[in-house]
Amino acid sequence: MTALTLQEKLAILSDAARYDASCASSGTAKRDSRDGKGLGSTDGNGICHSFTPDGRCVSLLKILMTNFCIFDCAYCVNRVSSNVQRARFTPEEVVELTLEFYRRNYIEGLFLSSGIIKSPDDTMRDMVRIVRTLRVEHDFRGYIHLKTIPGASPELVAEAGLHADRLSVNIELPTEASLAAFAPEKDPAEIRRHMADLRLRKEAASDTTLKGTPAPKFIPAGQSTQMIVGADPTDDATILKQSARLYGSYGLKRVYYSAFSPIPDATAKLPLVQPPLLREHRLYQADWLMRFYEFAPEEIASQGNLDLDLDPKLAWALQHRDRFPVDVQRADREMLLRVPGFGTKSVDRILRTRRHRTLRYDDLLRMGTTLKKARPFIALTDWSPGALTDHKDLRARFAPEPRQLSLF
Structure with a gap:
């Protein structure tokens, strides 16, 4: 050979x-x-x-x-x-x-x-x-x-x-x-x-070791x-x-x-x-x-497989409509992290900014939040989801065309 x-x-x-x-x-x-x-x-x-x-x-x-x-x-x-x-x-x-x-x-x-x-x-x-x-x-x-x-x-x-x-x-x-x-x-x-x-x-x-030096x-x-x-x-x-x-x-x-x-x-x-x-x-x-x-x-995923049509955070939000809309000005960090379209960095920016002033819709845009996903799930001084939150076809509106999705 x-x-x-x-x-x-x-x-x-x-x-x-x-x-x-x-x-x-x-x-x-x-x-x-x-x-x-x-x-x-x-x-x-x-x-x-x-x-x-x-x-x-x-x-x-x-x-x-x-x-x-x-x-x-x-x-x-x-x-x-x-x-x-x-x-x-x-x-x-x-x-x-x-x-x-x-x-x-x-x-x-x-x-x-x-x-x-x-x-x-x-x-x-x-x-x-x-x-x-x-x-x-x-x-x-x-x-x-x-x-x-x-x-x-x-x-x-x-x-x-x-x-x-x-x-x-x-x-x-x-x-x-x-x-x-x-x-x-x-x-x-x-x-x-x-x-x-x-x-x-x-x-x-x-x-550190007994001599005080790093291992x-x-x-x-x-x-x-x-x-x-x-x-x-x-x-x-x-x-x-x-x-x-x-x-x-x-x-x-x-x-x-x-x-x-x-x-x-x-x-x-x-x-x-x-x-x-x-x-x-x-x-x-x-x-x-x-x-x-x-x-x-x-x-x-309490049982079975994840929903292939929706990312898991969005799927969770649609299953827990009673938790929304979230008051962005007052909600705690844990609940803000569960809003579709909110990432960890944008949540941290929200928490820092709202200590000093009332947040508005345009503020969230500047913070990099994905408001296309977030709008039905949040409330602000100048924004209310209105009929969006109860829209019967909300799942259908968010189900994507077949393509590769990003991480939130």
Whole structure:
């Protein structure tokens, strides 16, 4: 068999990494220095785009170290029984690619995951070697997100956390029953222990030592996880409750949702078609409500799946018409956050401004609120929703044409 070139490996292992939703394309315009103009690239094998909390777009080299795997997870295209072309980077090749892409201004960091080869410890040892080499030998200052391997020794995970900005371990499926059915080789208890250990180590790193010096930094960007949506019959209400438990128990920064994508030669237990991508989008919106808008998962979806026609905050408002219209001048922060079209920043501006004067409709416009959504749900000195609040076709008026929606 002819040995693969580095470029061929990159093509295979960057494509295999696309199933991990922890980095999503920003949708930026394609630019490439290979046309003879400028320096750097936003396109090409392995380059993905992710957003920081302050809104900056970051380009990352997103690859698997290998798509060989000893596990046979039914939903995974890289499972041991899958008939896909295999490839494997050496640690030195990953280091070389990262540094060369970085020097050419193609990327600002590395997102590294891997299939499991030989054992969790063997795989994790190679991944730690990569990040240690980048940080210690090459003084690499870029962002590093490392997918850790459940079952790997705590010592290896601890060392990984000293070099990576973020670590994550995927819970894969929303319930233990589904994981047992589709990935019996994976242990949910082991995954939870892994997450708990990361939380404890990060908390310990925030304390000062007995000598009064700061402890070594440990995953300053925190930990995250991912679950596949639509591979099993779990509904959105159960998924959101699981996410709330993960945030509360393990201090996760993000739970990522990945719509199941049908794979070749799949077991009959898996669905034949992909779930609507809009379902994944609605889950992200609901997740946003839990993290920033003080919603409990039971409020967003008490049972069943989220409404695909309306964003979850608007759906909640239409189900609780007795809470509206909200007096913007007097309502507390919690109720203002529940007004469709009001974001966290605009609510904070409202609270600051109304201490000094009475708010008017034009003030809300200047604050950046989406009044097209908010008008039926608010009352001001110079605005009353009137018949809008009782309009029988209010839901129909807000149900969008089929298109991608923004986060509120």
